[in-house]
Structures are given as C-alpha cells and as structure tokens.
Amino acid sequence: MLFNSLDFAIFLPIVFALYWCIPQKNNKAQNVLIVIASYLFYGWWDWRFLSLILLSTLVDYYVGYTLSRKQKKSHKKLLLWLSISINLGILGFFKYYNFFLDNFISAFSLVGQEFTASSLKVILPVGISFYTFQTLSYTIDIYRGKLQPAKDMIGFAAFVCFFPQLVAGPIERATHLLPQFYRKRTFVYxxxxxxxxxxxxxxxxxxxxxxxxxxxxxxxxxxxxxxxxxxxxxxxxxxxxxxxxxxxxxxxxxxxxxxxxxxxxxxxxxxxxxxxCIAEFWRRWHISLSTWFRDYVYIPLGGSRGNVWQQVRNTFIIFIISGFWHGANWTFIVWGMLNALYFLPLLLAKKNRNxxxxxxxxxxxxxxxxxxxxxxxxxxxxxxxxxxxxxxxxxxxxxxxxxxxxxxxxxxxxxxxxxxxxxxxxxxxxxxxxxxxxxxxxxxxxxxxxxxxxxxxxxxxxxxxxxxxxxxxxxxxx
Amino acid sequence: MRRFLLKLLYLILPLVALSYPLDYLISNALKEDHGMHGEYEVWNAIYENKIDGDIAIYGSSRAWVQINPEILETYLGKKTYNFGVDGHNFRIQYLRHLEYIKHNKKPRHIIVSVDAFTLQKREDLYNQEQFLPYMLWNKNMAVYTSGYKGFSKADYYIPFIRYAGRTATIKKANTYLLHPEDTSENFRQKGFRSFDLQWDASVDSLLASEKKYRIKFHPDTRTLLERFIQECQNDGITVTFVYAPEYIAGQQYVENREEAMEIYREIAQKYSLVFLDYSQNELSFKKEFFYNASHLNKEGAHLFTQQLAQDLKKVTF
Incomplete structure (x- = not known):
C-alpha cells in the first residue's frame, strides 16, 4: 500500500478510529490491532512475503528471550550469530543471490573457465532491508546488555511490522521504539x-x-x-x-x-x-541508517581510532557496505566508495566533527x-x-x-x-x-x-x- | 481528539467542497476540445445519446481513417457510425462498445476492423486525456482503463484529483471556459476522418529503417474479444471481421502476422462470423493509396469503403 494512494487514504482513518476506540489502558489490544493493520498493509502488496516478516519476528523473539537467560558468553554468541545468519541469510538470498551468481560466472569466464548456472527469478520483498536491520538491532542490543527482551510476542511483532515505517524506515532502534509499545498511549492533540x-x-x-x-x-x-x-x-x-x-x-x-x-x-x-561538508551531509542524510552502521559496524571495527590504515579501512568498509545495502549493483558500491573518498580527507584531518x-x-x-x-x-x-x-x-x-x-x-x-x-x-x-x-x-x-x-x-x-x-x-x- | 478531528475537517472541507465544482467545470470545458484526432467528439456523441445507428464500426486508427460511414450508408441504406479509437487495442475498443450500448440504441451490425495489434495490450494508456472528462465514478472506465500505466484508483473516485498536476490540460480547459463561443469544426464526421496525404520518400526511408516486430498476444484480450462476440450474438447483433488493406511491403515487418490472421480465422469459424480479409487485395499492392504502411489515404479509404460496402451487401445484408 502506498502512502500516496486511495487505499491508504481509506485504510488510515479506519485504523485510527479503531485504535483510539480501544480503552487506552489496554495497550496490548492496541498492539494486536497494530499487528493486524500492519500485516494487512504489507500483504496488500504481496501477502506471501508476510511469512518472511513472521519468520524474522519469531527468530528474533526467541533469540532475544533466550539470550537474556543465558549466562555463558559462548552460548550468547552462538545465539547472536544464529539471528544474524538467519536474518542476513534471508536478505542475502532475496537481494543478492543473482548478483553474486552473475559475478561468480563472470569471474570464472575471465580465467577461461565457462561456468553455467541460471539466475533465479527472485522478487525482492519490499522493505526487507529495513525490517531486517531493525530486528538485528534488537538482538545485538540484548546481547550487549543494553536492552531487556520484549515482554510479550505481540509487542515485539508490532515493533517489527509497525506499518508507518515498515517498508522504508526510518530504521528504528529497539531501545527507542520497543518500550513505546509497552507504555500507555494517550492521544495528544x-x-x-x-x-x-x-x-x-x-x-x-x-x-x-x-x-x-x-x-x-x-x-x-x-x-x-x-x-x-x-x-x-x-x-x-x-x-x-x-x-x-x-x-x-x-x-x-x-x-x-x-x-x-x-x-x-x-x-x-x-x-x-x-x-x-560530506561528514555533515552524512549526519543529515538517512540518519537512521548512518547511525545503524556507525553503532553496529563502524565502532566495533575501531571507528576513527587506530592508525591511519585502520581509519582508511574502516571508512571504506562502512561506505561500501552502505552502498551495497542499497542494492545488488556495482553502481551502488562505487557510489559508496566515492563517498568514502570524499569523507576520508575530513577524517584524516580530524575535521569530520565540524x-x-x-x-x-x-x-x-x-x-x-x-x-x-x-x-x-x-x-x-x-x-x-x-x-x-x-x-x-x-x-x-x-x-x-x-x-x-x-x-x-x-x-x-x-x-x-x-x-x-x-x-x-x-x-x-x-x-x-x-x-x-x-x-x-x-x-x-x-x-x-x-x-x-x-x-x-x-x-x-x-x-x-x-x-x-x-x-x-x-x-x-x- | 474531538478538537483535532474538527480542525482536520475544517482543513479538508473547503478543498473537498471546491473539488466537485472545479471538476465539473474543467470536464465540461474539455469536452469542447477537438484535439487528439477528435476522440472527445466520439465520446461526446456516445454520452449525449446522439447515436442512432444500424451499423457500428470498431477498431483502431485503421478503422476511423479507412472506413467511411457515409459511403456505407449510401450503399447499404443504414445509418452508420465509426467508433475507431486511435492507437488502442481491443480492450479500449470494447470499453467504447460498452459505453455506446449503455447510452444509445444498440446497433444491428458491428464491423470489427481487426489488425495485427488488436489482440495485444499496450502498457501505457495512450491519449489518456480522452478519458478525463468522463471517468469520474464511471465503473466501465475504471475497469477497462485501470490496467495500464496511467491513472491511479483515486482518479476514478475523488473529484478533481485526476486533473491535479495536469497544468496543460487545465490551461486548455480554461481557454474553452473563457471563450465558449470559439468552437471550431469537428475533426471527424460520424467518427471518420480521412487524410489527403501521399506516400513520399520519407515514408520509404521510415519503412526501410523499421525493425522487425513480434506481436505479444494478450490472452485476456482474446478472451474479451470472444466474450464480446458472444454478448453480441445473444443480443442479436451481427458481427463481421474486416482486415483492411495494409501495404504489402510493410506486412513483412510483423514477424508473426500470420499467427494473428490464423487466430481471427479461427474465431470467425468458431462463431460463424464473416471475415473479410483485404490484406492481399489489389489496394494493398498500390503505394499511391497509402500515406504510410498501415493507413490508406483519402482516395484509398474511399475506394476501400466502396468495395467493403459492396462485399457487405453480398455476404451480410
């Protein structure tokens, strides 16, 4: 359902009316309505891909719940990697399978090896990159001890599929959005x-x-x-x-x-x-994605700490991944690299915080x-x-x-x-x-x-x- | 909450209140336009219940520039109207048929001018402006024009929305609003207009540069054509297929043209229709009767319609 469509113009007032008809102390019922409305909103485009959202929800709810009960670091790590593998595995298959296959075949043909494999007609599920990153932030934050797991499945499902930001963000952090599903919501004029x-x-x-x-x-x-x-x-x-x-x-x-x-x-x-400057641009453009990469990739890599080589490496990694996140095409990778080249002089001259x-x-x-x-x-x-x-x-x-x-x-x-x-x-x-x-x-x-x-x-x-x-x-x- | 809803209402109400009168004014003014090869004229005739015809001619531009209703009237003594719609395949031709029989007396006979592209479905809604004045709350228009890249759902149900952003269209409507007396002559007569043009070197070079084309038959459009025939037969309307002359050298550019012909023959046989095929007629071999590979010029259209009238008299009337 598109925001600028008649369908949405009918959908929104209905959901709005139903939502505020529910007694405000009953936020669980409001969450149930959000989940139903969000699944309808998403299923309007293609109901088959609801199964992916559902899978992602179940996996991360389970991992989050279990993570908080495990004491051993190795167990926690295993669970974290389980969540990361499943989420990125789904994303990788739907978004990058054909890209990697085509490039694999091209690389082999360059060295004289002919390799045939047919591309799959994979439809890219709308919003997959957005909700995958959102659920990943939940699991990682629990692993890091920054967040308590969701109190119930419905609240968590509502957090994953909240229809206003489900298909194109902003990519919300669990630490910011999830608690809002457990608070009493009142209508504020x-x-x-x-x-x-x-x-x-x-x-x-x-x-x-x-x-x-x-x-x-x-x-x-x-x-x-x-x-x-x-x-x-x-x-x-x-x-x-x-x-x-x-x-x-x-x-x-x-x-x-x-x-x-x-x-x-x-x-x-x-x-x-x-x-x-470009550093300022990246603090103002797609902030939810930039900060996601900063917190979950760039800083764990060392960020702007370390020697010059490490700083250059980290900058390129972050921008290339960001480019690749946008799509399975070399154009996005070059776009990311170009932005890294713009950014690097500022970083090295320590002017990136101006x-x-x-x-x-x-x-x-x-x-x-x-x-x-x-x-x-x-x-x-x-x-x-x-x-x-x-x-x-x-x-x-x-x-x-x-x-x-x-x-x-x-x-x-x-x-x-x-x-x-x-x-x-x-x-x-x-x-x-x-x-x-x-x-x-x-x-x-x-x-x-x-x-x-x-x-x-x-x-x-x-x-x-x-x-x-x-x-x-x-x-x-x- | 109440305060919020009231405020929202105050914000929206003036816009809603203004939208219908604006829509009405623009739509009515646009209907005066004779552009787009006179498409509005045909729609106006349909919606103003002006057509009291015995014979209706359907098809694309190969119908409205090649089959002259007046000649058919002279030969057959039956009132005739040409409903050919520029650049469209059978889906939109069928829409015109539905609106015609809904608002007018049904004809006794329908001549369908089929061609290589009748059973295709184009992606864009060519000349989409022609639907604007008539499409608000029009179910048939919503069903048959919505499968293209063109209108959104809101355009069919919310007044004025479909004019939003069409500044050129609004400007055009404005000229008719400001100068209602400035009415030029109709572009088509009874839906027909021939072109007094000649085949010249530029057409030759254009033809030489043409690339081979393969028709993508649209299964739903074929189903629709068959449904149309069945509906006509149930209503006692005789349907005749006509394949108008087509310049012989141009025919080779459609790779699977014979496949299309075979489909028409098959359908004609299945429903016992007369199928008059002029694609190998002597007119198709004479460049001087065409202004491009698929359209006869004024003289060619005249000769062809005469021949068609005689043949129809022999086989149908």
Missing part, C-alpha cells in the same frame, strides 16, 4: 496536529518535488547518450532533488502517521543539502564562505548520485564524461522551467524552516493563524496543482 503538518510536507516533497523531477530525470538519464553535458547536469540536479524529495517525503509521512498513534519515530533527514549545528543558525542568510561550502558539498553529492541512478558503471561513466566535455557549454536541450522553479520555492521553505525537525514545523507554530492556514492551503493546493505523475517510492526497491 499537539502531537497529532504536528503529525498532520509533517504528512502534508512529506506529501509535498514526494508528489510535487520528487514526482515532477522524476519525469525529467528519467528522460535525461535514459537518453543520456543523445544529450549535451549541460542537459545532463540538469538531469543530475533533478535526480538529486528527486531522491531527497522521495525518500525524506516518505520518512515525513511515516513519522507523521506514527504520531497519530502516539509514537515518536526518529528524525531521518535534517536538511542534508544545506551541509557544508559543522555540528545547522548552517547560519539564528540568521536569515548564510555567509559567503558557507554558501561556497554548501555548493561544493552539493556538487560532490550530485556527482555521486549519478552512479546511484545509472543503470551500470558504463552508463555512469558515459554520463560523467559527457558532463565534462565541451558540450557542457552548449545550450541545454531540456530546460524544465516549472520543476526548477518548484525546487527554488522548496529550497526557500526548507531554508526558512531549517531549525525545526521538518521545514514547516516552526513556521507552523511561530506565526499567526491566518498566515499558518495560508501556508497549509498553499501547500495543499500546490500538491493538487503541481502533482507529478505517480512514481514508485525509490527506496521501496531497497
């Missing part, structure tokens, strides 16, 4: 209003920014061989905003929807295109220096997105070489004026609201009623007027 505002803004990002940019970005990337470098730059800019609008829009809708039910999800994006605060905090305009840094960071990110969007490495290379050719100075064949204008308006609103957790959060509370409602209706009308043709959420494929 201000939270719900905040949820509506965040959903409205998320819809704007998805339907107006991402879907409109997608039409031109798809056209330009598909026809990149026939277009000039200047047009390809426009295509890359549009994709840069498409992926941001698409993914952060989804996160906003997810967070807003969760608020309706009395839950707080973690902020997943924090105005990443206003970053002044720019913790949002740019130009408390000011209306940034300094010239900040503008320069933001533009450079944006450009670097945009170049990396070319690999992310390209069909394969050859396509990305062709795209980049055309950009850095004399045709860069040609008049572009395609100038999507409306889309570029929409992006400028979007950036202005984001800039004004950058000190909140989402752009219209502060605007929506600081100003008088008249101005607030003008803004809300303006956004709603913009969604109706400028709605782009419906596109699948990009991150569903991950």
């Amino acid at each position: 201000t939270k719900a209003v905040d949820g509506v505002k965040q959903i409205l803004w998320g819809l704007f990002k998805k339907v107006v920014i991402a879907d409109n940019c997608a039409e031109y970005a798809n056209y330009i990337f598909t026809n990149s061989e026939e277009l000039s470098g200047s047009t390809l730059v426009i295509g890359a800019v549009l994709f840069t905003f498409q992926i941001y609008g698409d993914f952060s829009g989804y996160s906003d809708i997810a967070i807003g929807t969760a608020r309706f039910f009395g839950f707080d999800l973690k902020q997943n994006f924090s105005f990443p295109y206003f970053s002044r 720019h913790i605060e949002i740019v130009a905090k408390g000011k209306l305009v940034p300094s010239v220096n900040d503008i320069f840094k933001m533009i450079s960071t944006f450009s670097l990110t945009m170049l990396a997105w070319i690999f992310f969007r390209a069909e394969n490495i050859a396509h990305a290379w062709q795209y980049l070489t055309t950009i850095f050719s004399s045709s860069l100075f040609q008049y572009p064949e395609v100038i999507p004026k409306q889309e570029l204008l929409l992006i400028i308006c979007f950036l202005i609103i984001e800039w004004v609201g950058r000190e909140g957790t989402y752009a219209i959060q502060i605007i929506g509370t600081k100003h008088k009623k008249g101005l607030r409602y003008t803004l809300y209706y303006g956004i709603a009308l913009a969604i109706l007027w400028f709605r782009g043709s419906e596109q699948q959420f990009i991150y569903f494929q991950f």
